[in-house]
Amino acid sequence: MLGSDGLLDVLLSGGRRDDRLTHVRHLPAREGVRADWPSWADPDLVAGYRALGVERPWRHQVEAADAAWSGRHTVLATSTGSGKSLAFWLPSLTAVRTDRAAGLLDPGRIETVARRGSVLYLCPTKALAHDQLGGLDRLVTAARTRDIRVAACDGDTGFDERRWVQEHADVVLTNPDFLHFALLPNHRRWSRLLGSLRYVVVDECHAFRGVFGAHVAAILRRLRRLAVHYAPTPAGRRTDGPVLAGPGGPVFLLASATTADPAASAARLLGVGPDSIATVTEDTSPAGRKTFVLWQPPELPGASGPWADLVPEEDPWATPxxxxxxxxxxxxxxxxxxxxxxxxxxxxxxATETRTGTGSHPGGVGIQLSGGVTDPAADPRSLVAVSPVAGLPTQDADPGGAAALAPxxxxxxxxxxxNVVTDPSDRPRRSVTAETADLLADLTAAGARTLAFTRSRRAAESVATVTRNHLSQIDERLARTVAAYRGGYLPEERRALEGAIRDGRLRALATTNALELGVDITGLDAVLIAGWPGTRVSLWQQAGRAGRAGADGLVALIAREDPLDTFLVHHPEAVFDTPVEATVFDPANPYVLAPHLCAAAAELPLREDELALFGPDTRALLDVLVERGALRRRAAGWFWTHAEAAARLTDLRGTGGDPVRVVEAGTGRMLGTVDAAAADATVHPGAVYVHQGATFVVSELHLADAVALVEQRDVDYGTWSRWATSTEIRAVQRxxxxxxxxxxxxxxxxxxQVLSYQRKRIPDLQVLGTELLELPxxxxxxxxxxxxxxxxxxxxxxxxxxxxxxxxxxxxxxxxxxxxxxxxxxxxxxxxxxxxxxxxxxxxxxxxxxxxxxxxxxxxxxxxxxxxxxxxxxxxxxxxxxxxxxxxxxxxxxxxxxxxxxxxxxxxxxxxxxxxxxxxx
Structure with missing residues (x-):
């Protein structure tokens, strides 16, 4: 197989593309440092890892596992492919087996059996949870430890299977959404799991940032509270082995990409002091030599190319x-x-304009944070309308602090x-989608296994389609080894694609950042990054996919025709020599915390001695909620008294409502989903919807039922919606x-409001017609x-x-x-x-x-x-x-x-x- 230098030669195409290369950085290889297996590790699990090829673990794995086994919350922040999974599965599965063995030794004590240890695994996406499930199945099979019962449970899990998980599973893999909407509100059904929690694994925790991070922080506090509630009494706790769920709750193990100050971020996420977090950041896994190139597509004034050259970069699914x-x-x-x-x-x-593109603004019902309550009994959502009051969370500003951070x-x-490098507007460059498709086709033809990360779902489909078209001129079988991967696909389709790229049936995927997180895809030779992904954390997460398991790899960051990308590819120090960002979120944000306090009170009435768990200013926020009628104060605590489920008061990811299902009208086959916020602009009647290179035309959109009906048709045009937006000041509060x-x-x-759409012929984008729409x-x-x-x-x-x-x-x-x-x-x-x-x-x-x-x-x-x-x-x-x-x-x-x-x-x-x-x- 070609090394990174050989792959770079493929990109350069025998010197014909030398002018597009703006910088090459060779990241040296790193030797791995091994350590012995911990003495406490379960022998069968160790044998299982050895059977899977892990003769001895890396030192950072052992350091993190030892800290977790000793009962300390632990964060492991190392690079993609450094083996973080072993560091959290070794102590947690050992705890499960230790408890099972104790129950077998003393079968007469029923409380011992009931308190066998359990583990909860949380990650940002369903795909990652199912990937971990596959890895665990391989481990327990290799270790011959079928007494460990592992299951994934999320919104796709059926009722019967969910009941089995509640009653029997030792390890449950899920996501924060399921925890918030299903597990915590129905905690009595999950009392066995909650009462026996030894460990909670929070994977890819750097993804919990911004408002989403604040939501997850509140969810983890609610989880800790219920785990303590269901924990065995201190008199019934064992004193040997790992720390049990009890007054302090389970031990949390957090896995993160390399970020700034991971201990502080982990502590903020859990609601504990940074001193209580054991931090492991030195990556001792081997790394192959990595060639990282910065690339700018060529100037093509007046040139024509494949239709991808003319497709706008906007994401019709993800861009509101x-x-x-x-x-x-x-x-x-x-x-x-x-x-x-x-x-x-x-x-x-x-402040009103007509826009051309393929997106819409987020809609849906959120928590009303200002204005009066007209009928609290009719709509409990309006009760959680919190305005900041004296004593609510604030930060003391350092007047000179921000300025001191200036360059x-x-x-x-x-x-x-x-001088900043910019391009005159009359000298257009080739689109990043077309350039990426060319490079991906060349790498695939050369035998490389490649991921091409794009900034949008539309771009992923475009890159995959054009790459297949290029390769079909060489070999149709080769063209079939390329596919798109993006959000909105059905779960079984996503898992089939993951399996195919993992076992080599697919050699290339054009993907959104859906594959940025830790889905285990080894053996990749190259990664193409089509446009700056927005943060250095994301850049290095995507780049880490190349050359995993110590092999050499090639990474190319390909600039969009945008001053930001242009600047970066001509200023390599801004890419390579600047620290990664910290994970930023505020768990005390009253706008986020208020609905979670309502959800916590609905789960169990909030007591005075529990308020510190949610932050020092929780009492003041509860007073606001009581004043507005959201909660009732009684001697025993704060109560939720409304019929509506309190968990429905907030939207964790701000998607604006349930996703719209895309269904083939003639067969009833469900193709995928589109975010509610983007449905008006992307699956309106007459819109062209692309799925793995096949084109469909939307015949009907039923917003009330969240369904778009489509018919497969070969068309030579695309659709671009037009809409108007306006900004209005509703109330001046200060x-x-x-x-x-x-x-x-x-x-x-x-x-x-989406008003109309245009049909434009591919590839010349000649307008074929304009149709009016009647959408809300x-x-x-x-x-x-x-x-x-x-x-x-x-x-x-x-x-x-x-x-x-x-x-x-x-x-x-x-x-x-x-x-x-x-x-x-x-x-x-x-x-x-x-x-x-x-x-x-x-x-x-x-x-x-x-x-x-x-x-x-x-x-x-x-x-x-x-x-x-x-x-x-x-x-x-x-x-x-x-x-x-x-x-x-x-x-x-x-x-x-x-x-x-x-x-x-x-x-x-x-x-x-x-x-x-x-x-x-």
């Missing part, structure tokens, strides 16, 4: 608000979390310095003035903070009418990038709008809003720290050494408008002019 090219008037918008693109630039008299000062206040500048915080409506408007009710810049402030800053959109856009991007330093959130938890003339304020305005229904408290934090936040934003932009703007200051990884227009120097002048009027306090 994709945006078109700038029009006049202009509003700049940074979209909601999870969007792969971000701000259409618009400036004008009203080194440039040569002047305008940030002059090193306001302050800095002279002519006004700061506001309140409730806003971001409304989106979707409104995201959230909270935002905003500041205005009246004409005199713009004039004082020297910001002309022509410069205003770019200056405001740059200020918006930079402020969104800086707010996570102060609000304990993730950039993807925020959205933004900037406009040179907003209808509600009557002047130039920059909005930053929470990207969740009802808000999440982040924008409110920005309002409270307005001067600190804006000054940090100004300093970060001005001190950046680039000239025109770069990812370190004003470019955004989410900007679907290609980070245009951006006026860095004008933004600094504008921020200076606004801050000149700042009023302390």
């Amino acid at each position: 608000l994709p945006h078109p090219e700038p029009v006049d008037p202009v509003i700049t918008r940074e979209p909601d979390r999870d969007a792969s693109d971000g701000g259409a630039a618009v400036a004008g008299a009203a 080194h000062e440039g040569s002047g206040p305008r940030g002059t310095g090193e 306001e302050r003035r800095w002279g002519p500048v006004t700061w506001g915080f309140g409730a806003v409506d971001v409304t989106s 408007a979707r409104t995201l009710q959230t909270t935002a903070t905003w500041w205005t810049a009246p004409a005199e402030v713009l004039e004082a800053a020297g910001v002309t009418v022509e410069l205003a959109p770019g200056a405001l856009h740059a200020a918006e991007h930079a402020s969104i990038g800086l707010l996570p330093l102060l609000a304990t959130c993730d950039r993807w938890d925020l959205g933004g709008v900037s406009t040179a003339l907003h209808a509600d304020t009557g002047m130039a305005t920059v909005f930053v809003h929470d990207a969740y229904p009802g808000g999440a408290g982040f924008a409110e934090r920005g309002y409270a720290l307005g001067e600190t936040w804006l000054r940090a934003t100004r300093d970060a932009v001005a001190s950046c050494r680039c000239t025109r703007g770069c990812p370190a200051c004003v470019q955004s990884p989410k900007c679907g408008n290609a980070n245009n227009p951006l006026e860095k120097a004008a933004a600094v002048r504008l921020l200076d002019a606004v801050l000149a009027h700042a009023v302390p306090g």
